[in-house]
Amino acid sequence: MKTTIVSVGALAVVAGCAGAAPTAPRVIYGAAAFGVDVSTERACQPRSADGEPAMLTTAVGEGTRFAAIETSPLGPHAGAYVRVEGHGRRSLQLGKEARAFGCTQRPLTDDASQCPVISTAAFGAAVEASLQAIGIAAVGPELGVGGELNWDPATPQGHEAWHMSVRIADWADADAALAVVARALDAWGIGSPFGVSVVGQVCPDAEPVMLEYIDELR
Numbered sequence: 001m002k003t004t005i006v007s008v009g010a011l012a013v014v015a016g017c018a019g020a021a022p023t024a025p026r027v028i029y030g031a032a033a034f035g036v037d038v039s040t041e042r043a044c045q046p047r048s049a050d051g052e053p054a055m056l057t058t059a060v061g062e063g064t065r066f067a068a069i070e071t072s073p074l075g076p077h078a079g080a081y082v083r084v085e086g087h088g089r090r091s092l093q094l095g096k097e098a099r100a101f102g103c104t105q106r107p108l109t110d111d112a113s114q115c116p117v118i119s120t121a122a123f124g125a126a127v128e129a130s131l132q133a134i135g136i137a138a139v140g141p142e143l144g145v146g147g148e149l150n151w152d153p154a155t156p157q158g159h160e161a162w163h164m165s166v167r168i169a170d171w172a173d174a175d176a177a178l179a180v181v182a183r184a185l186d187a188w189g190i191g192s193p194f195g196v197s198v199v200g201q202v203c204p205d206a207e208p209v210m211l212e213y214i215d216e217l218r
Helices: 098-099 119-132 156-161 171-188
Strands: 071-072 079-084 089-092 117-118 139-142 167-169 194-199
Touching: 079 167, 079 171, 089 119, 089 156, 117 119, 119 139, 119 167, 119 171, 167 171, 171 194
Parallel strands: 089 117, 167 194
Antiparallel strands: 071 079, 079 194, 139 167
């Protein structure tokens, strides 16, 4: 089984076979969803997110369920990440086992013994759909801004280190996005964190990607 990891920005592409050409990931979120022509880099002009962090009115930091804004310069693609803490007893998990044995739909009971593990791919897709339903261009789930790829995302520590999140491109939408994520975590009874990344238009050479970790993520 070959695992391919594609990093963000200046991180290198790591392929399963030394000397072999990198295998393109099958699961890519991002530029295409925002109407960027990924067939040629010349058609894409990178830019930072619209608006400013000061537009965020949601209280973040100590004493709230929203962590302080983390920023990360990704070459010309500066971005930010806000983690939302879950208060439930279910956990989010990535990978093949989560898809096979975890729940892929919102549980209908508060009993955490039913669906103790939730597929991150399914949860993130539900958050993405909720945001798009209210007119916010969103992409997810994906590796968040500042996420660290040197952790196994199938573990709780790795899941948090990857900064799993939904991506938006405008700070004007950040308050609504955080509220949607918080409501979804509560509705699904999830205790794991999930975040919002605010990133502008990204071109193919630095496309943030969330790819299959073990064969089939989605």
